[in-house]
Amino acid sequence: MGVNGGTMDSKAIISPGRTHGKAATYIAGCRCSPCRAAHAERILRQQHRRAITVGKDTGSFKHGRSGYVNHRCRCEVCSASASEACRAYQAKVAAIIQSGYRPEPGENQAG
Ligand SMILES: [Zn+2]
Ligand SMILES: [Zn+2]
Numbered sequence: 001m002g003v004n005g006g007t008m009d010s011k012a013i014i015s016p017g018r019t020h021g022k023a024a025t026y027i028a029g030c031r032c033s034p035c036r037a038a039h040a041e042r043i044l045r046q047q048h049r050r051a052i053t054v055g056k057d058t059g060s061f062k063h064g065r066s067g068y069v070n071h072r073c074r075c076e077v078c079s080a081s082a083s084e085a086c087r088a089y090q091a092k093v094a095a096i097i098q099s100g101y102r103p104e105p106g107e108n109q110a111g
Contacts, residue, residue: 051075 021034023042025079051074061071065085068078 017027020030021038022033023039026035026039048053061067063073063077064081068074068082
């Protein structure tokens with residue numbers, strides 16, 4: 001008699017017209033893997049867009065490599081310049097190695 005019959009069915013009923021693999025279908029209650037993936041992707045994209053917007057809103061610092069390092073900004077400008085700086089550094093290191101430079105332990109004593 002005291003049994004609660006109002007427990008929600010864990011299996012949501014999706015109307016047959018729904019297309020799976022869409023965030024909207026996930027929001028409607030479907031938890032199949034294509035729908036979950038679509039929803040996760042949408043969340044990620046929203047977070048990404050928000051990060052860019054936040055980065056653009058905070059005009060108190062210069063965007064670029066310093067913004068990436070000092071302000072942990074991950075907007076397009078900062079990310080691009082950080083990855084470019086990283087690439088430039090790698091290229092510099094490669095150039096030094098190619099030029100035949102080898103740091104010697106006793107280099108300081110030379111002369
Ligand atoms: Zn689904
Ligand atoms: Zn930035």
